Amino acid sequence: MRDRKPWLLVVGLTLTWLLLAAQVSLTQLLLGMAVALLMVFRFRPVRPVQPRLRRPASAFRLLGRVTLDILRSNYNVARIVLGLTGGREIRPGFVDIPLKLRDPHGLATLSAIVTSTPGTVWANLSEDGSTLTLHVLDLTENQHWIDTIKQRYESLLMEIFE
Amino acid sequence: MTGDSLPAWASIIAAVLLVVGGLCTALGSLGLLRLPSFYARMHGPSMGNTLGLGCVLLASMLLASVTSGKAVVHEVLITVFVVTTSPITAMLLMQASVRRPKVPPAG
Amino acid sequence: MNGILDFAIGFAQLCFVLAMAFAAIRVLRGPRAQDRILALDTFYVNGMMTLLALGIRSGSTMYFDVALLIALFGFVGSIALSKFLLRGEAIEP
Numbered sequence: 001m002r003d004r005k006p007w008l009l010v011v012g013l014t015l016t017w018l019l020l021a022a023q024v025s026l027t028q029l030l031l032g033m034a035v036a037l038l039m040v041f042r043f044r045p046v047r048p049v050q051p052r053l054r055r056p057a058s059a060f061r062l063l064g065r066v067t068l069d070i071l072r073s074n075y076n077v078a079r080i081v082l083g084l085t086g087g088r089e090i091r092p093g094f095v096d097i098p099l100k101l102r103d104p105h106g107l108a109t110l111s112a113i114v115t116s117t118p119g120t121v122w123a124n125l126s127e128d129g130s131t132l133t134l135h136v137l138d139l140t141e142n143q144h145w146i147d148t149i150k151q152r153y154e155s156l157l158m159e160i161f162e
Numbered sequence: 163m164t165g166d167s168l169p170a171w172a173s174i175i176a177a178v179l180l181v182v183g184g185l186c187t188a189l190g191s192l193g194l195l196r197l198p199s200f201y202a203r204m205h206g207p208s209m210g211n212t213l214g215l216g217c218v219l220l221a222s223m224l225l226a227s228v229t230s231g232k233a234v235v236h237e238v239l240i241t242v243f244v245v246t247t248s249p250i251t252a253m254l255l256m257q258a259s260v261r262r263p264k265v266p267p268a269g
Numbered sequence: 270m271n272g273i274l275d276f277a278i279g280f281a282q283l284c285f286v287l288a289m290a291f292a293a294i295r296v297l298r299g300p301r302a303q304d305r306i307l308a309l310d311t312f313y314v315n316g317m318m319t320l321l322a323l324g325i326r327s328g329s330t331m332y333f334d335v336a337l338l339i340a341l342f343g344f345v346g347s348i349a350l351s352k353f354l355l356r357g358e359a360i361e362p
Contacts, residue, residue, distance in 0.1 A: 019236045022330065074186060074213045077205060081193035092202045108249075115249040116212045118190070121204045122249060123256045135256065137205040168271070177277035180322070184284030187318060191288035194295050194311055200304055203295075207311040210288060215314070218281065218321050222333075225325055236333065237321075240340055244314075247344040251310055251351065258354035259303040 008053075010036045052103075055159055062156045066113050069152070077118040080138060093139040094123060097132045097146050101154050106161040113153055120145075172228040176221040183217030186210060200259055204252065211248055216241065278326050285319040306350045313343035 010033070017032030018024055080090055101107060107125070114122045114134065124133040136145055186209050193206025219237040226234035292315060295308035317339045324332030349359040 016239065019239050022234075022236050070212050074209055077193065077209055078186070078189045081189050081196060081206065090202075092199065111249040111253065112245050115252045116208065116245060118208045118212065119205055121201075121208070121252050121256060123253075123260065135201050135204065137202060168274070173271065173274040176325075177273045180277040180281040180325075183318075184281035187288045187315060188284040188291075191291035191311055191315065194308060195291045200301065200307075203304065203307060207292075207307065207314070210311065210318070211314055215318060218318050218325075222321055222325050226328075226330075229328065240317075240333075240337055243337070243340050243344070247340075251344065251347045254348060254351040254355060255303055255307060258351050259301075261355065262301075262303070 009040050012036075013039060052162075053160065054162065058156055058160045062153070062160070065152055065156070066117070069117055073117050073119045077137060090138045091140075092135065092137050095134045095136055095139065095142050095145045097134060097149050099125075099130060099132050099154065101158055101162070102129055103158075103161040106157040109161075110149075110153060110157055114149075168225070168228060172224060176225050179217045179221040179224070183214045183221070186217065187214035190214065204256070208248070208252075211244060215244060278322055282319060282322045282326075285315050285322060288315040289319065302354055303351070306347060306354070309350070310343065310347045313339055313346075317343070 013036035014029070014032040017035060018028060021028045021032070079085060101110065107129075110132075111122045114120050119137045121135045122132070123135045125131070126133075132149070134145065134149070139145070190206045190209030190211075193209065194203050197203045197206060219241055223234060223237045226237075289312055292308045292312040296305050296312065299305055317336045320332045320336045320339065324330070324336070353359045
């Protein structure tokens with residue numbers, strides 16, 4: 001089997017079907033698998049880019065990091081909303097971040113991470129994919145955010161997807 | 163009918179999760195109301211979208227699993243949908259507000 | 270024991286309703302169209318969480334399906350509205 005990724009998608013869709021049905025029985029399993037197989041192989045021309053998971057185990061490390069960052073930034077944003085910044089004015093602003101990551105699936109994952117972390121929103125990705133613009137709620141120094149994205153997320157994402 | 167036969171640890175964990183989730187959601191929406199500019203306001207609701215929703219779903223899964231005696235995990239689906247869809251909304255709104263002219267309409 | 274849980278569910282529901290009220294005020298106040306869309310988006314997420322809390326309280330799985338549908342349709346609605354802001358039409362030929 002040269003390309004085993006469709007099977008991953010079939011398994012995922014079957015799992016989704018079972019979760020939606022909220023019961024595990026042979027009937028539901030077969031039905032879900034039939035629908036998943038039909039969808040994956042009928043709709044392949046619509047989605048020509050297939051992901052290449054090089055090191056799926058790193059995804060758990062990424063998940064741990066993201067959970068930690070979500071907790072931390074929730075605390076920070078909550079303080080800003082309540083005005084507990086110690087009298088300091090917050091400065092929202094845009095940051096440009098040079099990106100080396102090119103894989104579309106990696107970029108999609110990065111956008112999900114950035115959006116679900118309070119305090120940062122994905123604003124723009126330049127046409128050639130080399131510069132990511134983020135909007136940051138509390139922009140103290142640009143270099144801090146560039147380092148965060150590049151070292152905490154981008155390196156791991158490139159390890160997983162490229 | 164909640165918890166006629168719930169063990170103490172489950173109800174305490176679920177209670178903590180619910181309180182934290184509720185507070186996060188309320189604070190996030192308060193941010194939507196209080197922060198000064200549109201770009202700053204984008205950051206408020208994502209608190210409720212992530213930690214708030216996550217805590218409530220965890221509490222729901224925990225209580226349903228303990229009550230029924232088997233693992234109930236179909237709340238994961240909501241998490242997956244929200245995590246995959248919220249970046250699209252955020253990006254489109256950001257793009258729209260970057261490209262729209264600055265002058266607000268009268269009124 | 271159940272007292273704690275009942276209190277927590279009530280507290281969470283109160284928080285969600287407050288959050289919905291904040292979002293509703295932002296929908297009414299604006300000032301610009303993108304503020305209203307963002308607030309509407311927040312509003313339905315908060316509504317979804319209110320339903321989930323109701324589902325926890327009643328122990329029924331019916332509310333879960335409703336919450337899932339709100340998540341999906343709310344997403345489509347927000348996308349259509351912000352696409353309209355961006356391009357001037359929601360569905361391009």
